[in-house]
Amino acid sequence: MMADEAGTSYRQATAALAGRVLLAVQDSDGVNLADFLGSCRDVTAAMGAVRLVGADIFVPQSLLNRPVDTRDVEIVESSFSVFPPTSQPSTPEQRVMAWRDWATGRLLARLTERDPSTPGLSTAPGTVATVLGDPGDWQRWSIALAQLSSLAQPDVCTPVIQAVEEGGRSLSRGATRAVLRRDHPTAARLARWVALLAGRGTRLDLDPGLLIEHIRLHAGTEPSLLLDLAVARQLLDREPS
Amino acid sequence: MTSPLTHTAHDMTAGAMRWLRANRELGAFPADISGDVGNPDSVYKPLGELALAASLVLREGVAGAAQLDAARELMDFSWGQMRKGDLLYERQLRHPLMTDPLELYGHYVRGGRRHRALEELLEFNASVGSLEEVMPNRRLAVANAHRVVGLDRADDWEALTRATWLGMTPPPWAINWMTAYAVTHTVFHLTDWGASPRDVPADLADYLRTWLPVWIDIWSEVLQWDLVIELLIVGVCLPMAHCVPAEWERVAKAQHADGLMPRDGEPIVGDRLQRFRAHQHTTVVAAVGGTLALSRLLNEST
Numbered sequence: 001m002m003a004d005e006a007g008t009s010y011r012q013a014t015a016a017l018a019g020r021v022l023l024a025v026q027d028s029d030g031v032n033l034a035d036f037l038g039s040c041r042d043v044t045a046a047m048g049a050v051r052l053v054g055a056d057i058f059v060p061q062s063l064l065n066r067p068v069d070t071r072d073v074e075i076v077e078s079s080f081s082v083f084p085p086t087s088q089p090s091t092p093e094q095r096v097m098a099w100r101d102w103a104t105g106r107l108l109a110r111l112t113e114r115d116p117s118t119p120g121l122s123t124a125p126g127t128v129a130t131v132l133g134d135p136g137d138w139q140r141w142s143i144a145l146a147q148l149s150s151l152a153q154p155d156v157c158t159p160v161i162q163a164v165e166e167g168g169r170s171l172s173r174g175a176t177r178a179v180l181r182r183d184h185p186t187a188a189r190l191a192r193w194v195a196l197l198a199g200r201g202t203r204l205d206l207d208p209g210l211l212i213e214h215i216r217l218h219a220g221t222e223p224s225l226l227l228d229l230a231v232a233r234q235l236l237d238r239e240p241s
Numbered sequence: 242m243t244s245p246l247t248h249t250a251h252d253m254t255a256g257a258m259r260w261l262r263a264n265r266e267l268g269a270f271p272a273d274i275s276g277d278v279g280n281p282d283s284v285y286k287p288l289g290e291l292a293l294a295a296s297l298v299l300r301e302g303v304a305g306a307a308q309l310d311a312a313r314e315l316m317d318f319s320w321g322q323m324r325k326g327d328l329l330y331e332r333q334l335r336h337p338l339m340t341d342p343l344e345l346y347g348h349y350v351r352g353g354r355r356h357r358a359l360e361e362l363l364e365f366n367a368s369v370g371s372l373e374e375v376m377p378n379r380r381l382a383v384a385n386a387h388r389v390v391g392l393d394r395a396d397d398w399e400a401l402t403r404a405t406w407l408g409m410t411p412p413p414w415a416i417n418w419m420t421a422y423a424v425t426h427t428v429f430h431l432t433d434w435g436a437s438p439r440d441v442p443a444d445l446a447d448y449l450r451t452w453l454p455v456w457i458d459i460w461s462e463v464l465q466w467d468l469v470i471e472l473l474i475v476g477v478c479l480p481m482a483h484c485v486p487a488e489w490e491r492v493a494k495a496q497h498a499d500g501l502m503p504r505d506g507e508p509i510v511g512d513r514l515q516r517f518r519a520h521q522h523t524t525v526v527a528a529v530g531g532t533l534a535l536s537r538l539l540n541e542s543t
Contacts, residue, residue, distance in 0.1 A: 139458060169451065176455045179414040181462075205451050210412050 009042045013049035016040070019223035021053065024060045025230050031057055033075040050079040055103040055150040056227065061111055062153045063234045068111045076108065080118040089125055096147045098125035099160070103151045128163040135167035142174020142190060149189035149228055152196045154238070164193050165202055172205040179211070184219035188228035191215055195235035208236050246486040247538050249493045253502075254531030255308055257524045258298065260500030261291065262311040265318050267517040276331030281341060284322075287521055289345035292319040294528040296352035297434055301536040316352045323349070326356025333362055338373040340383045347386035360390065367392045377404040378423045381430035389433060398440070402431060407445060413452040418468065421456060424449075425471035428478050435478040435533040446479050457488050464506025466495050467523040470530045477533045482541070484534060502527035 017036055024031045033050060040046035050057065057076060060066040080101075089098040105121025115122050125131075132144045145164065151157045164171060171193055178187035191212050198208040212232050219225055268291065270284050278285040298304050298312035323329055326349065333342040343363055346356070366372070367387055375383065384396040402408045405427045406420050416424070428449070431440050441449070457472045469492050476483030496502045501516065503509055504523040509516060 138454070172451070173455045176413045176452065177459060180416075180455065180459045206412060211414075214412070214414065 009045040010048050010052075013040055013042065013045040014052050015223045017046075017049045017053045018056070018227045021056055021059055022223055022227040022230055024066075025064065025227070025234070028066070030066070030069050031060065031072055032069070033057070033072045037075065044082065047079045047082045050076055051083045051101075053150075054100050055107050055153065055156065056231070057104075058107045058111060059153065059227075059231055059234075062107060062156065063231065063238070073108060073112055076104065077117055080121070085118065085121060092131075092144070095125065095131045096144065099131050099148055099157070100150055101125075103148075103153075103156050106156055107153075124157075124159065128159050132160075132163060132167075135163075135170040138167075138170035138173045139177065141167060141170050142177070143186065145171065145174065145193060146178070146186045146189035149192050152189075152192035152231070152235070154196070154199075154235070161196065161200075165197060165200070168197060168202060168204055171197070175211060176206065179214060182218075184215055185222070185225050185228075187211075187215050188219060188225045188232070191232040192228055192235060195232040199235045199238045208232075212236065244486070244538055244542070246484060246489055247535055249486065249489050250531040250534035250538065251305075252531070253489075253493055253496060253527050254298070254304060254535065256496055256498075256500030257502060257528035257531065258294075258304070258308045258311040258315075258500070260524055261294065261315060261521070261528060263499075264513070264517050264521070265291070265315060267514050268322075268521060270322055274328065276328060276333075276335045278328070278332060283518070286341065286345070287525075288319045288322050289341075289348055290522060290525045291315055292345070292348040292352060293434070294525045294532075295319065296348050297529055298532050299352055300436070301532050303536045303539055304532060316349075316354070320349055320352075320354050326354065326359050330356060330359040330362065333359060333366070337366060337371050340373060340375060340379070340386075343386045343390070344382050347389040350390050360392075363387075363390060364392050367394050376423065377401065377408075378406075378427045378430070381405065381427055385430040385433055398431070399442075402427070402442065402445070407448075410445065410448045413455060416456065418460075418465065421460070421468055422471065425468075425475050428475045432478045434529070435474070435537070438478055438480045438482070441479055443480075446481070449475060449479055450481065450483050453483050454485070454488070461488070461491050464495070466492050466502060466506075467504040467526060470502070470523065470526045474526070474530045474533055477530070477537045482537050484538065489534065496527065500524065 020031050020036055023029060037043055037046050057072065061068055085101040086094045086098055089095045101121060102125055105116040105118065108116050133141050135141045148160065151160050171190060175187055175190040175194055178190060194204060194208045194211055198204055212229055216229055268284060268287055295312040295316040298308055299316065304312070326346070329342040329346050333339065346359060372383065381401055384398065384401055387394050387396070405423065407424045407427045428441060432438055453472060453476050457469055460468050460472065473489060473492070501520050502524045504520055511519065
């Protein structure tokens, strides 16, 4: 398979899986990863999609208290065998992936009530500042934060949530910048963080509901984006814990 | 004095004033111009903007000797083109509801020029509300001109301000290029171009300090230098100034060695007159921006 074909295959698989999670959030069906894998011609790409969607696979459990499907847990755990996590992240991209993997590991641990079987998922990959950077550099900081949108779930990664609360203005600016640049995927990812903070009672510089609605009305139908918006809406409507 | 931004601001003004002085004759009226002035945007209003820049350089008094000389010379040149106010007077007589003679006259008054007959006419027009219906931010321009000239209309500044886009503090993404100009001018007129930052209501100042960095960033990315400098000036006009060196340096790099400040990222083309007409406004804005930033920085460091 050529590299661009593989890229297309991974993108399609990721979009398809995000669409499944979105349906699971909207309806009461499960994600059913086994069925997802069976529907994909390229199983490797499908496992890659499982790794990329990561912690968001468990949004129905994390946000809506749906029961855990142990087969989904097993498949997510096996995706770490196919694509092992980076043990020593050194580039910005690796650091982002390491934090996303850690979030997946945290959710697995919570849902299964046991430590993750995959090495490297049980400890935080460095400090939050190493992945997000300086909140004063709000453009870069918010872009990095958007890449960590799968962490924007209740009580998954407390250190990151604390850092985001301290950078509320940078978050608001980054979300506004993304909307004005019509970078709707980034805007939707940041809207999750905006909604998470608002749901926790943090005062923000912008109206989270208006932000989510603006993106919904302008951003099209890409499944990952719609999933981010659905999560954002759920986070916003959540009772403060 | 040693802040990098003071040097950037000083150099921006110095270059812009040098270019405006060297090219001023390109902005002159043709012979035997009347109060109709032809297309008001081609020569008439740019002459008023030249007077604005000169008046602010003189008012702030922070420029070097060469810039102060240039400001006096440009004020004389512009006032001379207006036939020492007679042209404004004729235009106001012919078009009693038009606000531009008043708005331009305010710049000359700020620069120490007066025309008695025009003021008598403006005072009468003001007393009877002889005023065309204008955009809310333009209405503030009229109010500020009345204030500068010294004609008391007892304007309700709070109500006028709340009628503007800025006054309603919409979501910060509900803005476009033209509306951003409305925002800048709302602040310019509220503060008389930075003379009274405290006249920006506290909630609007907070709103602007929060969102200016975003607007400056996105319009810098697409090289809209004219708008970017106006937004930077807004930051200087706030009660607690928003003055970020990196934002100024990004646009300062676009200024040409001869002082021309390009309006955007498009290639600079055409002969000398075409270049002048295309970029004189932005170069005026650069002169104003550098002057107001330098003044604010120096005043706050003493």
